[in-house]
Amino acid sequence: MSLSVTLTINGDRKDVVLEDPRVTLLDLLRERLHLTGTKKGCDRGQCGACTVLVDGRRINACLALAASLDGAEVMTIEGLAVGGRLATVQSAFIEHDGFQCGFCTPGQIMSAVGLILEGDAGDDPDRVREGMSGNLCRCGAHAGIIEAVLDAQKRVAGEEGKAA
Amino acid sequence: MPDTIPFPSAQVRFGSSSGQPLTRRDGFLKVTGAATFAADNHPENLLHAVVAVSTIARGRVVSLDVEAAKAHPGVVEVITPANCPPLALDPDEKHGLFGFRFDALQNDRVRYAKQPIALVLAETLEAATEGTRLLAPVYETEPARIGFDNGEPYAPATVGVGGAPDFDRGDLAAGLAAAAHLVDTEYETPAQYHNAMEPHAIVAEWDGDTLTIDTPNQAIVLSRAAYAAFFGIPPENVYLRSPFLGGGFGSKAILAGPQILCIRAARMLQRPVKLALPRDQMFGPVGHRGATRQRLRLATDAEGRLTALEHHAVATTSSFDEFIEPAANASHNLYASPAISTRHGAVRVDTGTPGPMRAPGEASGSAALECALDEAAAAIGIDPLEMRLRNYAETDPATGRPFSAKALRECYAQGAERFGWAGRPLAPRQMTDDAGRLVGWGMGSALFPAPMFQAEARATLRADGTALVETAAADMGQGAWTALAQIAADSLGLDIEQVEFRSGTSDLPDGGVAGGSGHTATAGSALHNAGTDAIAKLAEIAVNDPASPLFGAGNAGVEAREGRLWHREDETRSEGYGDILARSGMESLEGSGTGGRDPADAEARAMFSHGAVFAEVKVDPDLGQVLVTRLVGAFAAGRIINPKLARSQLYGGMIWGLSFALHEEAIHDRRTGRPVNADLAGYHIPVHADIPAMEALLIDEDDRYVNVLGIKGVGEIGITGTVGAIANAIWHATGVRVRRYPIRIEDLIG
Ligand code: FES
Ligand code: FES
Numbered sequence: 034m035s036l037s038v039t040l041t042i043n044g045d046r047k048d049v050v051l052e053d054p055r056v057t058l059l060d061l062l063r064e065r066l067h068l069t070g071t072k073k074g075c076d077r078g079q080c081g082a083c084t085v086l087v088d089g090r091r092i093n094a095c096l097a098l099a100a101s102l103d104g105a106e107v108m109t110i111e112g113l114a115v116g117g118r119l120a121t122v123q124s125a126f127i128e129h130d131g132f133q134c135g136f137c138t139p140g141q142i143m144s145a146v147g148l149i150l151e152g153d154a155g156d157d158p159d160r161v162r163e164g165m166s167g168n169l170c171r172c173g174a175h176a177g178i179i180e181a182v183l184d185a186q187k188r189v190a191g192e193e194g195k196a197a
Numbered sequence: 198m199p200d201t202i203p204f205p206s207a208q209v210r211f212g213s214s215s216g217q218p219l220t221r222r223d224g225f226l227k228v229t230g231a232a233t234f235a236a237d238n239h240p241e242n243l244l245h246a247v248v249a250v251s252t253i254a255r256g257r258v259v260s261l262d263v264e265a266a267k268a269h270p271g272v273v274e275v276i277t278p279a280n281c282p283p284l285a286l287d288p289d290e291k292h293g294l295f296g297f298r299f300d301a302l303q304n305d306r307v308r309y310a311k312q313p314i315a316l317v318l319a320e321t322l323e324a325a326t327e328g329t330r331l332l333a334p335v336y337e338t339e340p341a342r343i344g345f346d347n348g349e350p351y352a353p354a355t356v357g358v359g360g361a362p363d364f365d366r367g368d369l370a371a372g373l374a375a376a377a378h379l380v381d382t383e384y385e386t387p388a389q390y391h392n393a394m395e396p397h398a399i400v401a402e403w404d405g406d407t408l409t410i411d412t413p414n415q416a417i418v419l420s421r422a423a424y425a426a427f428f429g430i431p432p433e434n435v436y437l438r439s440p441f442l443g444g445g446f447g448s449k450a451i452l453a454g455p456q457i458l459c460i461r462a463a464r465m466l467q468r469p470v471k472l473a474l475p476r477d478q479m480f481g482p483v484g485h486r487g488a489t490r491q492r493l494r495l496a497t498d499a500e501g502r503l504t505a506l507e508h509h510a511v512a513t514t515s516s517f518d519e520f521i522e523p524a525a526n527a528s529h530n531l532y533a534s535p536a537i538s539t540r541h542g543a544v545r546v547d548t549g550t551p552g553p554m555r556a557p558g559e560a561s562g563s564a565a566l567e568c569a570l571d572e573a574a575a576a577i578g579i580d581p582l583e584m585r586l587r588n589y590a591e592t593d594p595a596t597g598r599p600f601s602a603k604a605l606r607e608c609y610a611q612g613a614e615r616f617g618w619a620g621r622p623l624a625p626r627q628m629t630d631d632a633g634r635l636v637g638w639g640m641g642s643a644l645f646p647a648p649m650f651q652a653e654a655r656a657t658l659r660a661d662g663t664a665l666v667e668t669a670a671a672d673m674g675q676g677a678w679t680a681l682a683q684i685a686a687d688s689l690g691l692d693i694e695q696v697e698f699r700s701g702t703s704d705l706p707d708g709g710v711a712g713g714s715g716h717t718a719t720a721g722s723a724l725h726n727a728g729t730d731a732i733a734k735l736a737e738i739a740v741n742d743p744a745s746p747l748f749g750a751g752n753a754g755v756e757a758r759e760g761r762l763w764h765r766e767d768e769t770r771s772e773g774y775g776d777i778l779a780r781s782g783m784e785s786l787e788g789s790g791t792g793g794r795d796p797a798d799a800e801a802r803a804m805f806s807h808g809a810v811f812a813e814v815k816v817d818p819d820l821g822q823v824l825v826t827r828l829v830g831a832f833a834a835g836r837i838i839n840p841k842l843a844r845s846q847l848y849g850g851m852i853w854g855l856s857f858a859l860h861e862e863a864i865h866d867r868r869t870g871r872p873v874n875a876d877l878a879g880y881h882i883p884v885h886a887d888i889p890a891m892e893a894l895l896i897d898e899d900d901r902y903v904n905v906l907g908i909k910g911v912g913e914i915g916i917t918g919t920v921g922a923i924a925n926a927i928w929h930a931t932g933v934r935v936r937r938y939p940i941r942i943e944d945l946i947g
Contacts, residue, residue, distance in 0.1 A: 053271075055323045064245075064322060069237035070230015072443070074394045075476040079877040082394060110230035119228065127224035130841050133674030133849060135227030136394040136443030142228060159886075166884040169877060171394045171444050172674045173849030175888040 038103040042066070043112025051100055058102060059083045059094035062109060070110035070139045074169070081168030084140040084147070085109045091147030093167075110139035113146070121192075122146050122185040131181035133172035144168045145182045149189055156186055214683035214693045218841035222698075223441070223678045232441050235411040236398035236473040243400075244273060245322040246462055246472040248455050249315040249329040250481060251307045254341035254547040254870020255516075258305045258314050258334050265331040266317055271324030275332070276316040276462055278302045284457065285429030289517075292426065294359055295419070297550055298518040299454040300482060301461065307336065308516050309549045310871040311481025316458045318466060341547045341870025345490055348513065348544035356512075356541045357523035357558055364529060366595060367536030372505025376496030380573045384493070384565035385937040386524070387862035388513065389486040390880065391554050393673075395443020396476060397453070397483050401460040402469035407434045408460065413442035415450035417669040418707035423452050428460065440701035442673035442711075447553035448484045449673065450712050455482055480863060480875035484552030487513040487522045489561045493569040501577045501587050503534035508566065511542040515550040519543070522551065527562025527917070529595040530805060531644045532570070532588040537595065547870045553712065555853055556913035559645055560920065564857060564938060567641035567921020572934065580623060581640050581925065582613055585809075593803030601798075602900035604833035605642070605807035611894055612640075612831030616811035625932035634815040634824075637930025643808030643832065643918030645714055647900075647909035652709035652792040654723035656689060656731040659785045662760050662775040664689050666727065667699045670708035670720045674849075675912055676842035677716065683838055684721040684906065688728025690757030709792065714806070714910025717838060719792040722904050726790025732757045734786055739777045746770040794904060802902050806909040808832035810851065810918035813889075814926040821945035825855055825887070825923055831894040835909035840895055843911045847893035850915020855889075856882050857916065858923040859939050881939075 036051045042062075049061065059076070062068040062085070074082030076095045083094040086108040113120040122145045125131070132138040144165055154160040161182050170178065226232040251258070263275045281302040286292055288299050300312050307314065317328035342348045356362045373379070399412040408428065414420045417439055422432040442449055459472035474483070489512045496505040510524035525539035556563075574584035586609065592599055613619065621638050622628065628636035654668035666685040670677045678700065686693040699705060708720045736755045739747040739762055747755055747764055755762045762777070764770035778786060813827040828851050837843045860881040866873050874880045893915070900907045920938070927945070928934050935944045 053321060053323045055327075056321075060322055063237075064239070067239055068230075069233070069239075072234070072395070073236070073473065074396070075877050077476065077876055077878070079476075080394065110228075114229050119225070123228040126228050127220050130220065130845050132221075132224075132227055133676070133845055134394065134442060134444045134672075135223070135232050135674070136234060136441075138227050139230045162885040162888065166886045169394065169882060169884060171392060171446075171882060173852035174674075174845060175852065175883075175885050176848050176891050177845060179885060179888075 036100050038100060040102060041106045043109060054100050056099045057095055058097040058099050061099040062094060068109055068111050072136055072139055074137065081144060082137050082140040084143040084168060086143060086147055089150060091144050110143060121188050125181040125185040129177045129181035129184060131174060131177040133174045137168060137170045141168045141170065141178050145185060148182065149186050156183060158183060214686045215838050217839065219679055219683065219839055221676055221679045222682060234395055234441050234443050235400060235413050236471065238400040238411045240400065240402055240469040242468050244318045244320065244466060244468050244470045245325045246316055246318050246459050246470050247325040247329050248313045248458065248478060249317060249332050250311045250478055251314050252310065252871060253307055253336045253338045254310045256307050256336050256338040258307060259337050260335045261315055261332045263332065266328040269324055269328050269331055271320045272317060272328040273320065274318045274466060275328065276302060278305050281461065282465065284427045286427050295451060297451055297552065299452065299457065301454045301457045309481060309547050311478055313454050313458060313482060316462055318462055318470060343546055343865045343867045343870050345511065345513065345544050348546040350542060350544050353519060353521045353541060353543040356521040358553065360523050360526065362541040364539045369505050369507060369536045369538045372536035373496045375504045377499040378497045378573065378576050380495045380569055380576060382493055382569050382572055383936060384491045384568060386489045386561040386564055387938060388488045389554060389861045390480050390863050391446045391448035391484065392479055392880065392882065393444030393446055393448060396474040396479055397449065397455060398473035399456045399459045400469060400471045401463040403464050403467065406430050409436045410460065411438045412456055413445065413449050414439040415442065415445045415671050415673060415712055416710040417671055417701065417703050419710065420452065421703040424460065427457055435703065437703035438701065439671060442671060445673035445711065446555045447557065447712060450710060451484060451552055453483045476877060477875040480872040481549045484554065485549065485863065486554040486557065487520065487551035489522055489524045491524055491565040493565060495569055495573045497573055497577065501574065501579050501584050503532055503588050505536040506532065506534040507538045509540040510562065511544060513544050513546050516545045516547055518550040520551045522561055523558030524562035524565065526558050527566050530593055530803065531590065531642055533590040533594050548865065556645065556916045559913065560857060560916040563641065563917035564920035567918065568924050571925045571928065578623065580621065582609060582618060585609065585642055596803060598801065598803045601802040601804045601902035602835065602898050603807055604896050604898040607896050608807055608809040608831040608833050611896060612809040612811050612829055615892060615894060616829040618811060625929050630815060633818065635818050635930040637814050637816065637926040637928065638811065639922045639925025639929050640809060640811045641918035641921035641925065643810055643914050645806045645910065645914035645917060647718065647804040647806055647903050648713045648715040649792065649794040649904060650709045650715055650719045652720045652723040653706035654720065654727040654790050655706050656685065656727035656788045657785050658731050658735060658774050658778065660775050660778050662773060663695045663697065664691055665697045665699065666724055667705045668708040668720050668723055669703055669705040670700045670716065671711035672701065673711055675716065675846055676839060680717055680838045680842055681720055681724055685724040685728055688725040689732060691760055695760065714912040714914065718904050718908040718910060721906055721908055722792030723790050725906055726792065727788050730790050731786055731788025734788055735774060735777055736762055738781050739772060742780065744780060745777065746772055798902050804903050806832065806834035806911065806914045808914055808918055810922040812922040812926040814923060814930055816927065816930045816945060821942040823859060823927060823940065825889045828889050828919065829892045830915060831896055832911065832914060833896040833898040834911050834914065835898050835900040835903055836907035837895050838908065843895060844893045846911040847915045848891055850913060851891060851919045852883055852888065854916040854919025855923060857920045857938060862939050
């Protein structure tokens with residue numbers, strides 16, 4: 034049995050034929066579309082390495098069946114930088130050294146983008162920590178990650194303020 | 198032969214790169230998802246492999262339903278002991294110091310849970326995964342031996358990597374007899390699993406008798422040879438790529454069964470094969486930290502000075518191989534005592550074989566020693582910091598040798614100052630916060646050896662004035678791509694932007710092992726020496742060329758800076774690298790170097806990084822919930838190449854210490870031998886919300902002996918000291934001394 038779904042991935046419309054209904058969004062991205070920036074750390078929704086945005090909300094791509102996402106807009110780490118220009122969160126991660134090995138990083142960054150979009154944590158470090166707690170980092174780069182998210186949040190808020 | 202420009206360590210002229218907090222050179226790749234980890238590769242015609250693992254811990258596989266698995270659409274092959282061709286070397290033999298026995302379907306025996314028992318290959322990951330489920334293994338089960346009291350005790354011949362199990366210095370009996378106070382105490386640490394965020398992965402592809410593998414590896418050139426040996430091909434036939442490791446922590450330095458099986462399958466089927474371990478398989482065949490039971494006796498005089506220090510540790514290992522966590526060795530080099538005696542024992546249990554895991558021995562030993570020392574301080578009634586100062590070792594307690602450099606006193610002073618240690622009440626349960634939580638302060642000393650291994654490097658000056666530097670280093674997050682390039686740039690007198698750094702593949706000069714916190718020192722020295730060699734050769738050309746403004750200066754009469762050679766005594770005389778090469782008709786000029794330690798220095802001095810860690814915890818008096826609210830570490834680790842990266846390493850270590858103290862434990866079911874928490878929901882590591890306000894002070898230390906660059910290591914020391922500091926803070930908050938890690942809520946209530 035094969036299924037076809039249409040997804041918009043990083044702004045590109047993709048008609049995908051799934052030869053197997055068990056394919057997760059994560060494995061669709063990594064193994065079929067070769068968008069390997071999104072990482073698999075557990076395949077169980079326990080680490081956050083696979084975080085992507087679906088219709089503007091962050092989800093664990095390993096827990097979503099691709100077949101259930103017909104019509105969805107998916108944003109992955111590959112879609113953040115536009116024309117080689119890094120998004121605010123990305124440059125903040127570099128400046129604040131928000132990673133070591135970099136394996137959790139795409140998930141941390143997408144989660145941070147989602148968190149800032151949600152707008153609930155604001156500039157409260159404790160709430161940012163709480164809001165980022167679904168993204169594990171084994172290297173222990175937490176301090177830099179939280180600094181980066183807070184800084185990016187501030188810069189994004191500043192830009193919105195200017196625009197308003 | 199050109200005489201090389203002498204660069205004794207006291208006179209090394211450092212350029213502008215080293216010491217700078219440069220951002221990571223691989224940062225752009227990592228924040229855009231473009232950094233290629235092993236499992237991101239997808240060659241044409243790829244097959245997916247999934248390992249089927251045992252659900253029993255001891256016995257035999259009687260049958261597998263291979264037909265059912267093969268009948269599943271997409272499944273291409275099932276490899277079991279029945280059809281797995283033998284390897285060129287016996288995986289049940291030990292091969293070399295770092296060689297571990299492993300399971301690669303050589304027979305039907307099961308010796309731990311999560312052991313590979315078959316490999317399923319399919320066109321898709323989904324089909325391969327389903328194939329493993331359809332195998333429905335039937336076992337002949339023997340009772341699992343799990344836990345210290347059910348395993349087989351024995352006396353190990355070596356501990357750690359080739360270390361002696363026992364050590365004695367001074368007269369223990371006399372020291373014990375002379376004591377005014379004696380603390381006799383026992384600590385337990387659990388089995389811990391590395392769990393790098395990137396599970397072990399490999400993509401293997403054969404072309405005739407040559408093999409290309411993408412796999413994260415901490416010892417690229419060494420591993421190339423080992424892989425080659427298992428497949429009976431020369432090392433140069435293996436091309437191993439490991440540009441990025443998603444964490445390693447010791448577990449990616451060692452060859453294990455799954456990777457070998459993937460390579461084997463690729464050869465059998467003549468197609469490229471990808472294997473990425475599911476998270477639960479990280480709890481079996483790829484190493485862990487063995488559990489320990491430690492007994493310490495600390496005898497002191499009336500003022501708290503040690504008269505004897507005895508540390509016995511027993512550690513678990515597997516039924517078929519050995520890595521004994523050398524925990525008791527943590528008592529060798531930190532505190533002065535006229536008598537020191539350490540012993541190691543071992544217990545065989547039915548788990549996979551342990552291996553080195555971030556600060557192997559130092560972490561678990563320090564976790565016990567730092568608490569025992571606080572127990573002694575409390576018994577005598579002196580401040581924990583004062584206790585450590587009274588036992589300050591001016592020379593290495595184990596050997597009597599002088600330290601190459603030791604700024605621990607400054608670490609204590611600056612760490613305590615920063616933390617605000619002064620005024621800490623001696624007795625426990627004296628401080629509360631506004632919310633009524635119990636507040637406690639604790640500390641611990643940190644210590645880690647500064648080893649060096651062997652490495653080689655090449656530096657090539659190019660006609661356009663840039664340079665290429667090469668060594669097969671491994672960047673598992675510590676920042677080798679950046680820090681090593683900084684060292685290389687300085688050795689060449691170039692800006693870092695002018696230096697192209699090639700690393701992470703097995704066709705380059707051997708970059709050594711990313712382990713033991715010795716990689717920057719070792720590979721860095723090799724790069725430094727390669728750079729100075731290239732510059733010396735260039736100087737040789739210039740000073741002998743009548744057309745050069747440097748003619749006649751003599752090799753030692755020039756120095757390299759800003760891409761030019763300069764006359765040491767006459768600043769008006771200089772020449773750019775490109776011009777020198779161009780005039781002599783050379784496209785490029787190559788230098789080479791090795792990294793290693795002068796054996797005479799190694800014998801003459803004791804070489805360690807030191808530190809002091811201070812912790813504040815808050816404990817809910819009713820619920821026993823512990824929150825670490827502040828961690829301040831002060832570390833003296835020789836010369837720091839990049840403070841940004843070094844601080845991150847130290848934080849990482851301190852967070853591992855926090856994890857050790859409060860979170861991590863693998864629990865094996867005593868009946869089945871299975872790890873019951875083999876996932877990241879059950880095997881706890883700290884999340885963002887668990888991370889306290891952190892500081893890591895980098896204390897200046899000028900070490901003239903460790904190596905030409907004065908570099909020690911920062912990768913592992915952060916764990917040591919931190920575990921004890923947190924446990925001691927919990928005691929200070931609650932008055933409860935917990936002697937088993939991780940410290941749990943139930944230890945603190947009732
Ligand atoms: S891979 Fe999806 S949460 Fe871990
Ligand atoms: S940077 Fe390595 S896991 Fe987070």
